[in-house]
Amino acid sequence: MSVLPFLLVACVVLAWSGPVVLTGARWTDREPVLGLLLWQALVGAVLLSCALSLALSLAAAWPAAHAILFTGAPRSVAAAYGIVWARQWVAAGAVLLAFGGVRTLLALNSEFRGQRAWRRRRASELTERAPRLPRALETDGAPGGGRRGRGPRERERLxxxxxxxxxxxxxPGPAAHLVVTTGALRRLSDRELAAVLAHERGHVRARHHWLLQSAQALASAFPGARIFTDFLDETGRLVELAADDAASRRHGRLATALALVELNEARGVFGGCYPRHLSELPHRVDRLLAGERRLSLARRLRLTAAAVAAPAVPIVLALAPGLRALLFRG
Structure with a gap:
């Protein structure tokens, strides 16, 4: 029996159940990095299921594709992937999956190229307009209290x-820029300013812009797919929590929370009616001040195992018929 329907069912189940489970999980606030890992694993598993389904459906619909896919494989392995459906339906499915694959690649290419061009323009503007910050701020430590002997970070300009x-x-980019305004310098204390810079460094070091661009591209390519729209929303939320944690580990939760308040209080964010990601700021401040403990090590290991298992599901399904044919032939 063909493995293709099982791959398609796995894709649908993961795409439907995964967002339901992850968006309702409260533990992601305590472990945002682990939450991001699980979201990436889930989306990767869905995309991998589609890619493997495309390869098998192409092989079933066109002999030339079949010959390429099973080049060098024993005859029993090729026979194990026989399709029981009518060939015209398999061909239609292959065309649909190929269309989705092309759309995904075009969206990713457009998003990454557009963002790269925008960053280059902004970097050029900053190079012309922006003077350097005092040397004391070009370290990871608090201004005036950084580690002795540590100079400006390589490939980074403040x-x-x-x-x-x-x-x-x-x-972000090959030469990252960390930018603050004179209003922020006047409003923030030294420790708060150091926490803000650590927050932004957290974004740059973790390459959050790559993750956000990928999520944006997928959501734009398939606006009706909940898994991709939720992936975008949750990624935008979790990268901020992860950067908050990076800052609070170095400069304290109180300083990080106060910095968030000082930077956003004038915008009316804490009045309760501000759109999108800014509406999360009161929750981020409360979270920092509450200082909830991390999940237990055992639970973190179980969640990490789940992240590894998600993309392994379509791989195991795709390889199972061939491995069975090899192990039990004769």
Whole structure:
């Protein structure tokens, strides 16, 4: 019997049940990095299921594709992947899966190229406009209290923009920029400013922009697919929590929470009616001040195992007929 229907069923089950489980999980607030890992594993498993289904359906519908896929394989292995459906339906499914694959690649290419061009323009503007911050801020430690002998971080530039609004952000890339405004310098204490910079460094080091761009591309390519829209929403939320944790581990939860309040209080964010990711700021502050303990080691190991198992499911399903034919032939 063909493994193709099982792969398609696994894809549907993962795409439907995964977002339901993960979006309802409260533990992700305590382990945002692990939450991001599970989301990536889930999306990777769905995409891998589609890719393997495409390969097998192409092999079933067209002899040339079959010959390429099973080149060098014993005849018993090729026979184990026989399709019991009508060939025209398999061909239609292959065309549909191929269309989805092309759409995914085009969306990823467009998103990454567009973001790279935007970052280059912004980096060029910053190079022209922004002076260097004091040397004391170009370390991981608090201003004036960093480790002795540590100079500016390699491939990183800290710049200040003349602006009365208190803002801070990062521009990732080969030469990352950490940007703060003069309003932020006046409003934040030294420790709070150090926490803000550590937060932005957390984004840059973890390459959160790659993850966000991938999620945005998939959500744009398939706007009706819940798994991709939830992936985008949860990724945007969890990367901020992960960066908050990176800052709080080095400079304390209180300083990080106060920095969030100081940077966003003037925007009315804490009035309770602000859109999208800014509406999460009160929760982020409460989370930092609450200081909930991490999950137990045993539970973290179980969740990590689940992340590994998710993409393994379609691989095992796809290889099972061939392995069985090899092991039990004759």
């Amino acid at each position: 710049v200040v923009l003349e602006n009365s609004a208190a803002e801070a952000w990062s521009l």
